[in-house]
Amino acid sequence: MNRRKTRKIEVKALTRVEGEGSLKVTIDGDRIEEVQLAIYEPPRFFEALLRGRPMEDAPDVTSRICGICPVAYQMTSVHAIERAIGICVSPEVRRLRRLMYCAEWIESHGVHMHLLHVPDFFDCESSIALAKRFPDEVNRGLRLKKHGNQLLEVLGGRAVNPINVTVGGFYRAPKRDEMHALIDDFQWGLDASIAVTRWVAGFDYPDFDQDYEMVALQHDDEYPLNEGRIASTRGWTADVSEFETHFRERQVSHSTALQSVRAATDSAYFVGPLARVNLNRERLSPVARQLSDDVGIRWPCNNPYQSIVARALEVVHAYEESLEILRDYQPFEPARLDYEPRAGESMAITEAPRGMIYNRYRVDDAGKIEAVKIVPPTSQNQLQIESDLRAVLPRLLAGDDQTTARECEKLIRSYDPCISCSTHFLKLEVVRR
C-alpha cells in the first residue's frame, strides 16, 4: 500500500516576475494531476471605474493598470474609442504613436531581459549575481532601458504615467530638437541591441518544443504594433472586431484573473514576442530581419524559453524604426484631431510587450463611456503557461521541491507575465499522493 505523502513548499515569491502569483501542483505517483497558476489580476473594477466617465479619461485611467506597460493600455483605449466615434488620426499621429510603442518595448523588454530573465540562463539567483558575472552586459542593458524611458518622457510628457496621449492624437507634438537630441543615443542603442541579440541567442536553451497555437496581430505593410488583423499560426486570420468570436474569457476557481481561451475548443493559445516574430518575421526592420536569420534559431520557433531571442529582435526593430522616425521628424499641427462625440461601439487590439491587449468600448452621444472590456495579454497566456508546466514537470520530479519550484519559475518567466497589484506571496504547493 502506498503511503500518502503530501509536501508543501512555500516559495516567497514568483521571483523576478513583474508582480506576484501562486502555483499549485498535485502529483499522484508519476502522474501530474493538476497544475493551477493563480494570477491576481488588476481588478476588473478598472472597467467599472471607466463607466460613466468622459472618454477622454480612458488613457489616463487605463495607464494606471500597469506600471510597466502604460502605453499599451493607453493606445488600445484610444484606438478603440476613435473607431467607435468614427475618427481617423493623421499619418503624423500614427507615426508618433508607433514611436511611443517602440519606446515602451525598448524599456519593457530591456527590463525583462536583463533584470528578470537572463539570470535564469546562468543559474543566478538575481540580477545582482548576474551583474557580478557580467557587469558590462548588465550596464549595457540598463542603458537600453534608460533610452526607452527618455523617449517616453519626450513623447508622453513624463515617463511616470505618460499624459500626452489622448483621443484624436496628442495634447502636444514634441519639438524637433527634443527628438533629434535622442539620435546619438539611439544609434548606440541599435548597435548595443544587436550585440544583446547575438548574446542571448547563444545561451543554452532547454529542449522544449511544443505544439502551440500562436496568435498575434499581422499587418500587410509593417511589423504590428498598433494595428492589424488577428492572425494564428493555425492559418486563420480575423478582423479585430471578431476577437470575441474566436476567444472567450472564463472564470477559474483558483485565480482572480479570467482565463482567455479559444472559443470553439476551450483550448490555450500563446501571445507575445515569440508569436509576433513567428507570424511577422518578414516585416521586421531590415537589420532585425537579417539578424533573425543569422542567430541560428530555427523559425518558426516553438520553444518558449527562446522568447528572449524574440524580445531581443524586437528591441533591434524598435531602435531601427525609432531612428527612422526621429531622423525624419517634423513637428506638426494640429497634434490632436477635432471631433464631435457620438454614440458608438468598437474594438481595438495593440501589441503590448507581453502580447495582444484587446479593448472594446461603447460610448454614448455625450462622449461618456457606457461599457468597457479589457483583456490583457497575461490572462490570454495563463492557460498556456499551465499547460507548459504540466508538460515540463515530469522531467523535474526527480529533483527536490525547491529545484522544482525554481525550474517552474524559469518557465513562467519566459512568458514575461504581467502579474500585478498584489501583496500576496507565491506559494508553490506540491501535493504528492
Added chain:
Amino acid sequence: MKPAILVAGIGSPHGDDRAGWFVIDRLGGSVTESCSLRKIKVPHELLDYIDQVDVLHLVDAYAAESSGSRIVRYELTGGVESPSELRFELAGDPSEAVGNSTAVAANPRSDTSHHIDLVSVLRLMGQLKRLPRRVTLWAVPGKRFEADVSLSAACEAGAIRCAKTIRQELDDA
C-alpha cells in the same frame, strides 16, 4: 563642492501610495541647484537617474497599522565589500520602527507590481559600483492604497512634514 543630491519619490496614483510623489511636488522649486527631484513608479527607474548622484533620498509610503504612525527614517548600511549585504537600518528611536522591525525587509512597499524590490535595486547599484555614498529612506504612513482614491488627509499631513524635514536637511547639507 556640494554633493549631487537626488530626491526620488516612489509612488503610484493609488491612494496614499501618492505620498512619495506628493513630497516631490512639495519640494519642487525650493531645492538647490545641486539637488534634483524625481517621481518614479518602480524602484528600477532609479537606475536611469543615479549616475553622478552622491546622496540619495527616497520617499515612499508604508501601510501604517495605527493612526499615530510616524514618518520613519532608514539609512542604507553595510555592503561596501559585499553589495548583497546592503540593507536599510532604522535611524532613530526603535519604537518608531515600521511593523516593530528595525530593518526594512527586501520589499518595503505595500503595494507591489512590476518591479525588482527597492533593496535589490540598491544592491544591484552596489554591485555595479553606481551606488550613491549615502542613501536615506523616508517612510510616510498611509492607510488606503486602492485604485482611484485620493491621498488621505492624514497621509498628506505626514508627507508635508516629511518634505519639511527633507528640505531642512538639504539646507543643512
